[in-house]
Amino acid sequence: MRIRAAEIDDGDRIAHLFDAYRQFYGQPADLALARRFIDARLSRGESVILLAEDESGEPLGFCQMYPTFCSVEAAAIYVLYDLFVSPDRRRYGVGRALMQAAVARAQADGVARIDLATAKTNVTAQSLYESMGWHRDEQFHTYSKRVRPPVSPPPEAHPLIRQDDI
Secondary structure (H helix, E strand, O other), X not given: OEXXXXXXXXXXXXXXXXXXXXXXXXXXXXXXXXXXXXXXXXXHOOOEEEEEXXXXXXXXXXXXXXXXXXXOOOEEEEEEEEEEEOHHHOOOOHHXXXXXXXXXXXXXXXXXXXXXXXOOOOHHHHHHHHHOOOOOOOOOXXXXXXXXXXXXXXXXXXXXXXXXXX
C-alpha cells in the first residue's frame, strides 16, 4: 500500500470514494456532485487529500483535511473531516495508515493539532482513533445551525463557495 498527497488529476478516482463516503452518512448517490466538490478543493488548494492505493494504483481509501485556525492557541490546525476506506478493503490497516499519514503531514506542515468529529454511532472509527492516542473531547459541546436549505443553494451565497462547486 502507498499513501500520497492527491493531485488535481486524481479527482475522478477520489470522487468515487467521496460519493461512497457521503452515502455512508445518508446522502443520496451523486457522483457528479462529488467530482465537482473534490475538483474544486484540489484546484484551489483548499484541502489536503491523502489517497491510499494498492500496488497496482487502485484507490483503497482517502482522508481529507481542511486547514483552519484555533484562536485560543493562536495557531494553525487541520480539521480531518473525511476518512473513508472502500468496504472491501476494510480490516487491512488502510484507515490506520491514512490516519498515521495525516498526522505525519500535519507535523510536516507545522500545524498545532488535528481535530475530527465522527458520528456517535460510528464505534468502529472511534475505536481506531482511541487506539491511536486520539482523545474524545469532554470539555466542549459541538453545535451547528443550518443557514440554507439542504437542496439548491443560492448562487454566490459565499465568496469561497460557488453553486457549481458543490
